[in-house]
Amino acid sequence: MTSLRVADVVRSSYVDGPGHRYALFLQGCTFNCPGCHxxxxxxxxxxxxxxxxxAEIVADVAEVAPFLTGITVSGGExxxxxxxVHALFEALALDPATSRLTRLVDTNGDAEAGVWSVLxxxxxxxxxxxxxxxxxxxxxxxxxxxxRVLRSIRDLAARRRLDExxxxxxxxxxxxxxxxxxxxxxxxxxxxxxxxxxxxxRHHGTRLRARAWAEATTRDLERVADGLAAYGLxxxxxxxxxxxxxx
Amino acid sequence: xxxxxxxxRVRSIIEDPALTYRQRVYALAGAAxxxxxxxxxxxxxxxxxxxxLICDLAEGHAPYRPRYTLPDYARALARGSTFLELPPPxxxxxxxxxxxxxxxxxxxxxxxxxxxxxxxxxLEPFAADLDDDELRTRLRRFWVLLDRLFPDAxxxxxxxxxxxxxxxxxxxxxxxxxxxxxxxxxxxxPDVTPDDLLLEAARTIVTVAQPHLVNHPMxxxxxxxxxxxVSCYNALPVGGGSHTLVRLNLLEAARRHSGSAxxxxxxxxxxxxxxxxxxxxARIRHVVEQARFFESSWLVDEGLLxxxxxxxxxxxxxxxxxxxxxLLLDGREGRYGRDRAADDLAHDIVERxxxxxxxxxxxxxxxxxxxxxxxxxxxxxxxxxxxxxxxVRVGDEPDLYRHLAAVAPNHAHLPSGVSxxxxxxxxxxxxxxxxxxVARGALxxxxxxxxxxxxxxxxxxxxxxxxxxxxxEKVAAADAVRHSSSVLGAGSFANAGxxxxxxxxxxxxxxxVGT
Numbered sequence: 001m002t003s004l005r006v007a008d009v010v011r012s013s014y015v016d017g018p019g020h021r022y023a024l025f026l027q028g029c030t031f032n033c034p035g036c037h038x039x040x041x042x043x044x045x046x047x048x049x050x051x052x053x054x055a056e057i058v059a060d061v062a063e064v065a066p067f068l069t070g071i072t073v074s075g076g077e078x079x080x081x082x083x084x085v086h087a088l089f090e091a092l093a094l095d096p097a098t099s100r101l102t103r104l105v106d107t108n109g110d111a112e113a114g115v116w117s118v119l120x121x122x123x124x125x126x127x128x129x130x131x132x133x134x135x136x137x138x139x140x141x142x143x144x145x146x147x148r149v150l151r152s153i154r155d156l157a158a159r160r161r162l163d164e165x166x167x168x169x170x171x172x173x174x175x176x177x178x179x180x181x182x183x184x185x186x187x188x189x190x191x192x193x194x195x196x197x198x199x200x201x202r203h204h205g206t207r208l209r210a211r212a213w214a215e216a217t218t219r220d221l222e223r224v225a226d227g228l229a230a231y232g233l234x235x236x237x238x239x240x241x242x243x244x245x246x247x
Numbered sequence: 248x249x250x251x252x253x254x255x256r257v258r259s260i261i262e263d264p265a266l267t268y269r270q271r272v273y274a275l276a277g278a279a280x281x282x283x284x285x286x287x288x289x290x291x292x293x294x295x296x297x298x299x300l301i302c303d304l305a306e307g308h309a310p311y312r313p314r315y316t317l318p319d320y321a322r323a324l325a326r327g328s329t330f331l332e333l334p335p336p337x338x339x340x341x342x343x344x345x346x347x348x349x350x351x352x353x354x355x356x357x358x359x360x361x362x363x364x365x366x367x368x369x370l371e372p373f374a375a376d377l378d379d380d381e382l383r384t385r386l387r388r389f390w391v392l393l394d395r396l397f398p399d400a401x402x403x404x405x406x407x408x409x410x411x412x413x414x415x416x417x418x419x420x421x422x423x424x425x426x427x428x429x430x431x432x433x434x435x436x437p438d439v440t441p442d443d444l445l446l447e448a449a450r451t452i453v454t455v456a457q458p459h460l461v462n463h464p465m466x467x468x469x470x471x472x473x474x475x476x477v478s479c480y481n482a483l484p485v486g487g488g489s490h491t492l493v494r495l496n497l498l499e500a501a502r503r504h505s506g507s508a509x510x511x512x513x514x515x516x517x518x519x520x521x522x523x524x525x526x527x528x529a530r531i532r533h534v535v536e537q538a539r540f541f542e543s544s545w546l547v548d549e550g551l552l553x554x555x556x557x558x559x560x561x562x563x564x565x566x567x568x569x570x571x572x573x574l575l576l577d578g579r580e581g582r583y584g585r586d587r588a589a590d591d592l593a594h595d596i597v598e599r600x601x602x603x604x605x606x607x608x609x610x611x612x613x614x615x616x617x618x619x620x621x622x623x624x625x626x627x628x629x630x631x632x633x634x635x636x637x638x639v640r641v642g643d644e645p646d647l648y649r650h651l652a653a654v655a656p657n658h659a660h661l662p663s664g665v666s667x668x669x670x671x672x673x674x675x676x677x678x679x680x681x682x683x684x685v686a687r688g689a690l691x692x693x694x695x696x697x698x699x700x701x702x703x704x705x706x707x708x709x710x711x712x713x714x715x716x717x718x719x720e721k722v723a724a725a726d727a728v729r730h731s732s733s734v735l736g737a738g739s740f741a742n743a744g745x746x747x748x749x750x751x752x753x754x755x756x757x758x759x760v761g762t
Contacts, residue, residue, distance in 0.1 A: 012647045014675040020684035064648050067688030069680065 002087040003051040007041040007076055011064055017104045017127060017163070019069025022061050026085075029077040030110045031142040033131070034209035035170065035201055041076040054088045062097035070102030070124070079111035082119060089122035104163060108142070109149035116155050125163035126156050132174040133183045141174065154190060162194045169224050170201040171214045180224055184231035196235045198224045253282055267728075273358040280307040286529035295522045300499040303526060304492055304562075304627065310530050311538035312354035314560075317475045318551040319486040320364035323349060330545035339373040339382075343389045350397060352545065359399040362477040363429055366404045367414040374413050382412060387420045394428040400713055400732035401478040404429035408436035408463045410444045418458070422451040427706065427713040427730060431458035432476040434466070435690060442683060449682035452699050453675055456706040456713060460686050461696040462658075469662040470615075479625040480696055482664040484614045487556025489663070490531040494562030494624040495523045497569035497596065498633045501576075508573045508592055512599045520561075520603045527559050527619060528610055535611045558615040560663050561604045562624030565633035566593055567640045584639030584653040594656045597621075597637060601660035620663035638667055651689055658695040665695050673702045 008025040010016070016023040027049035029042045040046060061071055071092065073085050085105065092098045102124045109128040119126075130149060132138040138146040156162040165187065169175050187196060200216030218237075225235040260266065260274040285308040288296075295301045306314060324342060327334040331349060336342040346369070353360040374382050393402070406414045414433075421431060433448050434440075440463075448458055459480060466474050466482055473485040483489050504515040534540050535554065546552040567583045570593045574581045581589035601621045609619045626635030634640050637657045644650050647669070654667045669689070675681050682699060689697045700706070706713045718733040 014672060014678045014681045018680055019678065020681035064688075066691045067648070067685055069684050 001053045001055065002084050003053045004057065004081055004084045004088060005045070005049050006052045006057075007038070007046065007049045009060070011060070012067075013072070016072040016074060016106060017070065018102075020067060021104075022064065022068055022071040022101075024057065024071065024073045026073065026076040026078050026081055028080045029075055029108065030080060031077070031108050031144055033142045035141065035168070035206050035213065036210075037202075037205040038076070039205070039207050044080075054084065054091050057088060058091045058095055058098060061092065061101070062095060065098050065101060068101055070104060071098075072104045072106050072127075074106035075108075077108050077110065078105045079107055079115050079119070082111065082115045086118050086122050089119070093122060107152070109146075109152040110144065111148065111152055113151065113155055116152060116159065116161070120156075120159045120161050123161065125161050126152075127164045127166060128153055128156065128162065129166050129168060130183070131168060132179065133186055134174075134179060137174050137179065141168075141170065150186075153194070157190045157192060157194055160192075162190075164195045164197050165190075166197045166199055167224065168199050168201055169216045169220055171216050171220050173213060175216075175220060175224055177227070180227035184228040184233060187228070187233055188231040193233065196228060196233050198228075198235050198237050253278070256281075265728075269358075276358075277305075277307055280309050280311075283309045285309070286533045288525055288529050292522050292525045292529075295519070296526060298499070300496055300503070300519060301523045301526055302494050302496065302627075303530065304494060304624075306356060306491060306530065309538070310491065310534045312356075312540050313488050313490045313534055313557060314356050314492050315361050315477050315481060315483055316353060316355065316488040316546065316552055317362045317477060317483055317485045318349065318353060318364075318546050320346060320349065320369055320551070322486075323549065323551055324369060326549075328545075328549055330549060336373065339370065339377055339385055342370055342373045343385070343392075347389075347392060347396065350393075354540075354544070357399050357401055359397045359402050361401050361403060361481075362475050363393065363402060363404040365406070365475065366429075367406045367409075367411050367417060371411050371413045374416075379412070379416070383416050383420060386413070386416050387424065390417075390420050390424050390426065390429070394424070394426040397428060398730045400427040400430050400730060402428050402430060403432065403475075403477045405432050405434065405475055406458065407434040407444070408440045410441050414444065415447055418447045418451045421457065422454045425455060425705070425715075427715060427732070430478075430713065432480070432696075433458040433460055434463040434476075435460050435686065436463040437687070437690065439463070445683045445686065446679060449679035449686070452682055453671075453679050453701055456700045456704055459696060459698045460690070462690045462694060465658075465693075465695050476664065476696075480664045480666045480698070481560060481622065482662065482695075483560075484556045484558065486551065486553060487558070487614050488552070489558055489560045489620075490534050490611060491527055492560040492562055492622065492624070493523055493527045493530065494564055494622075495519055495600075496565045496633065497563055498565035498572060501569040501572040504573070505576065508577055508595075511573055512595060516596065516599060517603050520600060520607070523561065524604075524607050524609065524619070527561065531559055531609070531611050554611060555613040558612045558663075559609055559619040560622045560624075561619040562622045562636075563597070563600060564624050564626065564630070564636055566596065566623075566637040566657075567634040568632075569596065582640070582643065584643065584645050584650060590653045590656075593637070593653075597657045597660045615662075621661050622663040623657065623661050623665040623667075625666040636666055637661070644670065647685070651692055651694065655689070655692045655694050658693055661695060666698060667694070667696075668698045668700055671699055671701050673704075675701060 005027040007027040010023040013021045013023040025041055027041055027046055028044040032042055078085055089103045092103060105123055105126045107126050107128055131141040135145045198221050200221050202215050203211055221237045225237055228235045257278050260271055333345050336345045350360045355361050406417055461476055474482055475485045476482050500515055500519040504511050541547050541554045570583045570589050583589045583593050604621045605618050608617055612619055623636030639653055658665050705716050707716055714733045718728045721728050
């Protein structure tokens with residue numbers, strides 16, 4: 001029986017995609033972002049994480065399904081367990097109690113094309129973080145380069161599975177005028193052009209290394225949104241902080 | 248009450264800096280009424296009233312009008328009114344003018360009407376000649392007048408379940424004007440109310456904690472098509488209403504009990520219900536047979552109210568503490584909303600109470616088969632030490648699903664309304680679609696009605712009505728505020744720990760009783 005390594009379950013979430021959602025946070029991530037709001041989910045294993053069989057998750061979702069728009073699998077990085085996520089989505093699609101729910105993945109985009117070719121058959125869409133377009137800045141923010149992220153965004157768009165691209169605005173790090181300019185131009189070249197959300201960096205939940213970075217203000221978000229709008233992008237601003245999983 | 252005590256009460260009203268002129272006038276009328284002896288009841292009933300087992304909710308000693316009236320405004324608009332000297336309106340402006348004139352002549356306990364009618368259905372026929380901007384401008388003006396002329400959050404308007412231009416405009420206006428009046432209910436019928444209308448309501452809910460949502464098919468099954476939701480979520484027949492609302496404090500009943508929970512259901516509960524019913528009967532007979540309200544009201548003369556459309560409301564409070572107390576008597580521990588055994592006992596009590604109330608004949612309640620309707624009473628500003636209605640304890644609400652699972656089974660037994668309040672985390676503000684999801688789920692679960700509030704909002708829901716946080720602060724500082732319900736709300740806020748629960752609705756001073 002397939003299981004998922006689960007860090008946290010939030011059965012009632014208003015912040016993990018459209019509508020009221022069941023959010024599943026998986027253990028383990030390919031990135032090691034100082035600014036991560038859920039740093040306890042980064043390590044591949046954790047004494048707090050537990051292996052949960054797919055059938056158990058489906059049963060739990062079914063219990064509250066009448067109250068939901070859908071389920072979001074987040075992390076950590078959901079695609080690290082892509083086979084199990086795919087199995088979960090197929091099981092949800094087959095169960096009459098849960099088949100109506102939308103199935104979304106919240107991802108850092110750091111996955112191989114083969115992963116998306118499989119998940120695209122069982123998920124409705126993906127919400128992808130783009131921490132920075134510039135590979136060097138990306139490395140500062142995540143510890144990794146971003147070539148797979150950029151390819152994932154193009155690939156998911158082509159498969160009509162890209163729900164939104166989220167930009168985490170870290171003032172003075174990834175929001176310089178030339179970076180915004182380049183990001184706007186690049187996003188406008190995606191076919192079809194994805195919805196873009198600008199989200200402000202907050203200290204809440206992050207580790208000490210990230211405290212040197214300033215929190216983003218409403219003005220920072222406005223500036224980024226205005227810069228991207230020059231490329232015809234429709235940028236939504238999310239006023240609230242990324243909400244940390246209850247730890 | 249002795250003469251000296253009576254003079255002191257009058258004096259304290261006259262000199263109360265926290266009451267506006269009009270609020271003092273109503274309070275003085277109440278003091279005059281209370282100079283009379285209350286309707287005669289048995290010594291046991293009088294003692295139960297005195298000791299707080301039952302409570303007449305400050306209706307006054309000599310009831311001379313039904314507590315809640317729901318005039319048939321559709322009939323009035325169609326036929327015009329001799330009393331008001333107004334012909335049937337032909338334009339939107341004439342219709343709203345007609346309604347405002349009618350509201351000003353409706354009797355009530357609070358001095359203000361508790362029901363403005365099904366505003367979308369009433370006004371839709373007059374909106375056809377107006378474009379969207381004109382409609383919105385006029386509706387906004389009407390909304391402002393409702394609040395300024397009838398500043399009492401028990402004054403309640405109904406919308407839905409069908410879609411239309413007026414219901415959409417009203418939800419938009421309500422979101423913009425930031426008023427606690429009208430208190431607002433949207434009827435929801437899963438087969439009739441479209442998702443995007445519910446979403447429009449959800450946008451208003453995340454902004455101003457209204458409208459309240461009711462399960463239309465469930466209401467129709469219990470009360471028929473012609474029902475309205477008034478005051479603190481009281482569902483009653485249109486063209487009639489409720490003579491009285493008396494409540495039984497279940498915690499007090501449990502305190503008078505010894506023995507098992509089963510024995511409570513078989514003996515103590517029926518005994519306490521009989522005492523409550525006795526007081527209800529005495530009060531109903533006073534309104535109908537002694538004060539003879541139905542023989543001298545223009546609303547009756549013109550067919551907007553009729554005695555055969557009336558019922559009475561049997562309220563219960565303190566279920567949460569009653570259950571805990573009974574479990575302790577059994578040597579068990581459990582909290583309603585947290586423990587299955589407590590939930591089960593709570594459901595048994597409500598189910599049994601409904602069966603007993605249903606079987607008790609009640610005079611002048613022809614609208615509901617000659618018996619009263621059980622009601623989860625939303626509390627009083629002076630309440631302390633027990634939880635309103637059949638709610639789980641304030642500040643002790645479990646997670647969303649657990650909360651709804653605990654309270655939903657009660658709803659089938661409470662045809663005249665429940666007021667469970669579901670608090671939503673403030674992150675919902677950016678995601679009103681989620682409110683639609685939760686509402687749909689709650690109704691599918693068998694909830695009769697559901698009220699949302701958003702944590703830390705400006706609008707605080709106390710019992711079944713809203714107050715603004717800023718007005719509560721003014722009352723605390725002894726400044727007069729326009730809304731009489733805010734005076735009540737301030738009491739609830741302090742006594743019931745509503746600030747712990749975060750946002751809820753308020754209630755009134757001893758005289759300004761809505762509920």
